[in-house]
Amino acid sequence: MSIKFLKVEGYESLVRDTTSSAIVNTDVSEYDLYMTRHRTRNEQSDQIRSACKEINNLKAELREIKNLIKGLVK
Secondary structure, eight states, rough: OOOEEEEEEEEESSSEEEETTTTEEEOHHHHHHHHHHHHHHHHHHHHHHHHHHHHHHHHHHHHHHHHHHHHHOO
């Protein structure tokens, strides 16, 4: 069973897989650009998650300090 591709009319880098009828982009530089953007988004998400964890840790520490001060005042 060999996979055959047909050129999509009007597009240089698109082909149709005749087995699955899927449209496939054969432009490697476009794919590389997509993957770079995808990795960047993932890194940004990781940074946001990390910042949220740090903020939550600081909140917990502030609550603990507040409770300790309240205990000293009484």
